[in-house]
Amino acid sequence: xxxxxxxxxxxxxxxxxxxxxxxxxxxxxxxxxxxxxxxxxxxxxxxxxxxxxxxxxxxxxxxxxxxxxxxxxxxxxxxxxxxxxxxxxxxxxxxxxxxxxxxxxxxxxxxxxxxxxxxxxxxxxxxxxxxxxxxxxxxxxxxxxxxxxxxxxxxxxxxxxxxxxxxxxxxxxxxxxxxxxxxxxxxxxxxxxxxxxxxxxxxxxxxxxxxxxxxxxxxxxxxxxxxxxxxxxxxxxxxxxxxxxxxxxxxxxxxxxxxxxxxxxxxxxxxxxxxxxxxxxxxxxxxxxxxxxxxx
Amino acid sequence: xxxxxxxxxxxxxxxxxxxxxxxxxxxxxxxxxxxxxxxxxxxxxxxxxxxxxxxxxxxxxxxxxxxxxxxxxxxxxxxxxxxxxxxxxxxxxxxxxxxxxxxxxxxxxxxxxxxxxxxxxxxxxxxxxxxxxxxxxxxxxxxxxxxxxxxxxxxxxxxxxxxxxxxxxxxxxxxxxxxxxxxxxxxxxxxxxxxxxxxxxxxxxxxxxxxxxxxxxxxxxxxxxxxxxxxxxxxxxxxxxxxxxxxxxxxxxxxxxxxxxxxxxxxxxxx
Numbered sequence: 001x002x003x004x005x006x007x008x009x010x011x012x013x014x015x016x017x018x019x020x021x022x023x024x025x026x027x028x029x030x031x032x033x034x035x036x037x038x039x040x041x042x043x044x045x046x047x048x049x050x051x052x053x054x055x056x057x058x059x060x061x062x063x064x065x066x067x068x069x070x071x072x073x074x075x076x077x078x079x080x081x082x083x084x085x086x087x088x089x090x091x092x093x094x095x096x097x098x099x100x101x102x103x104x105x106x107x108x109x110x111x112x113x114x115x116x117x118x119x120x121x122x123x124x125x126x127x128x129x130x131x132x133x134x135x136x137x138x139x140x141x142x143x144x145x146x147x148x149x150x151x152x153x154x155x156x157x158x159x160x161x162x163x164x165x166x167x168x169x170x171x172x173x174x175x176x177x178x179x180x181x182x183x184x185x186x187x188x189x190x191x192x193x194x195x196x197x198x199x200x201x202x203x204x205x206x207x208x209x210x211x212x213x214x215x216x217x218x219x220x221x222x223x224x225x226x227x228x229x230x231x232x233x234x235x236x237x238x239x240x241x242x243x244x245x246x247x248x249x250x251x252x253x254x255x256x257x258x259x260x261x262x263x264x265x266x267x268x269x270x271x272x273x274x275x276x277x278x279x280x281x282x283x284x285x286x287x288x289x290x291x292x293x294x295x296x
Numbered sequence: 297x298x299x300x301x302x303x304x305x306x307x308x309x310x311x312x313x314x315x316x317x318x319x320x321x322x323x324x325x326x327x328x329x330x331x332x333x334x335x336x337x338x339x340x341x342x343x344x345x346x347x348x349x350x351x352x353x354x355x356x357x358x359x360x361x362x363x364x365x366x367x368x369x370x371x372x373x374x375x376x377x378x379x380x381x382x383x384x385x386x387x388x389x390x391x392x393x394x395x396x397x398x399x400x401x402x403x404x405x406x407x408x409x410x411x412x413x414x415x416x417x418x419x420x421x422x423x424x425x426x427x428x429x430x431x432x433x434x435x436x437x438x439x440x441x442x443x444x445x446x447x448x449x450x451x452x453x454x455x456x457x458x459x460x461x462x463x464x465x466x467x468x469x470x471x472x473x474x475x476x477x478x479x480x481x482x483x484x485x486x487x488x489x490x491x492x493x494x495x496x497x498x499x500x501x502x503x504x505x506x507x508x509x510x511x512x513x514x515x516x517x518x519x520x521x522x523x524x525x526x527x528x529x530x531x532x533x534x535x536x537x538x539x540x541x542x543x544x545x546x547x548x549x550x551x552x553x554x555x556x557x558x559x560x561x562x563x564x565x566x567x
Contacts, residue, residue, distance in 0.1 A: 179384065180385060
């Protein structure tokens with residue numbers, strides 16, 4: 001039972017990190033109709049900037065610069081590429097983001113080499129015990145911070161002018177434009193928010209129990225992608241739920257791997273996709289996705 | 297021209313528009329909307345009505361359309377190159393055809409979305425009050441999802457949403473489309489009321505009865521050109537409009553009033 005609770009807690013924390021990325025994915029999809037595949041490199045970029053800068057300027061300043069820098073990179077991609085290709089086929093834009101993703105990934109991989117960069121989290125490798133269940137401080141903070149960020153996002157999404165503009169633009173871009181809503185502005189803010197969320201995810205994804213920043217953390221986004229899709233590509237609530245489901249499922253599969261050894265070693269790695277496929281078989285548009293997205 | 301008492305709020309001169317450089321949608325259109333007036337623009341499908349509105353609201357580019365020649369002047373200055381957001385901020389607001397409300401948003405959120413383009417944020421609250429005064433049914437349903445409204449209510453929401461930006465000139469694209477005759481009569485009343493409150497209106501319609509009932513002047517667009525124009529009352533009596541758009545003989549000249557039109561269309565709807 002204790003093991004179960006521990007896995008559940010750690011899974012939720014992993015899920016919180018996935019949810020941050022999945023949310024960014026969904027926001028970008030809603031605002032600019034781009035299926036983006038560069039969340040992984042944004043996450044890596046954020047973590048890399050923080051790790052490189054935390055020695056010279058201290059962790060907190062480095063975190064701020066890393067988050068701002070990642071958001072700026074996302075906005076740059078949106079301004080320089082995506083916004084100029086408005087009206088291009090969705091598939092072209094998706095492949096474009098894969099290209100940008102590979103460029104950033106390759107460059108950062110070259111810079112990191114075979115090192116493992118230490119982010120220098122002030123909480124280091126400490127652990128806390130919640131009701132007798134152990135979890136690293138880093139993972140516990142991930143839940144708290146992700147919870148606050150996602151909560152703030154949902155409030156803004158529901159009540160702020162930006163939120164209304166974004167939902168209006170997502171539903172009917174031309175009608176929103178006729179209301180004087182600037183679609184370019186909505187899209188730019190979406191990329192900015194997604195950049196912030198990716199950097200924060202990177203900040204926690206590289207903390208204990210993960211050893212530090214290696215190019216391999218780029219793959220965290222590969223698990224967040226099915227989270228966004230199983231939640232329903234265009235549902236922000238779905239991104240949160242999808243992230244948590246994938247996180248818990250992954251943690252469980254890793255924790256009980258001896259019991260499920262008949263499925264093969266390393267089954268945990270493919271769990272996100274197995275869960276996604278299982279959900280899509282039952283609900284083809286995801287848990288909370290709009291079912292009539294293709295209706296014109 | 298026919299509207300000497302008012303300075304024009306909108307002047308369209310010799311406007312030609314093509315799509316993709318090949319399809320010619322407008323070929324030299326001249327239209328004037330006097331300040332404070334209601335102008336009806338009639339025409340069948342493909343006549344170029346929607347293209348004209350797209351040109352005015354700055355959304356032509358979204359449809360790969362291009363102004364080849366001519367000029368559009370709104371309140372004395374050219375609209376050339378003005379994007380939709382600028383148009384809205386300047387008080388030129390279009391209510392799109394087919395309502396196009398944001399069905400997943402609540403009624404109130406739809407209105408808020410309509411107010412986002414207003415230049416002056418302080419006008420939003422009074423604008424919302426005005427819309428709720430005009431359409432009490434929207435006030436009753438303010439927290440409901442817009443998609444749950446009936447067709448007529450959705451059209452009212454679309455018009456109310458357009459009013460949120462405080463338009464000086466409201467462009468209405470076929471507000472009667474797909475609505476029951478009784479509701480069309482109500483829409484006509486609402487357009488009159490909006491105009492009474494000081495907003496000029498360019499009303500694009502296929503329902504000539506309602507449009508000519510509320511308009512001061514009217515233009516008939518035919519394959520990209522203005523084929524007829526004049527005071528709405530006169531146009532309603534002209535043989536060509538009678539034949540083409542009202543579909544009956546000259547005895548029903550009072551068809552110009554929305555009420556009369558309502559009765560007439562009702563018969564067809566019930567058939």
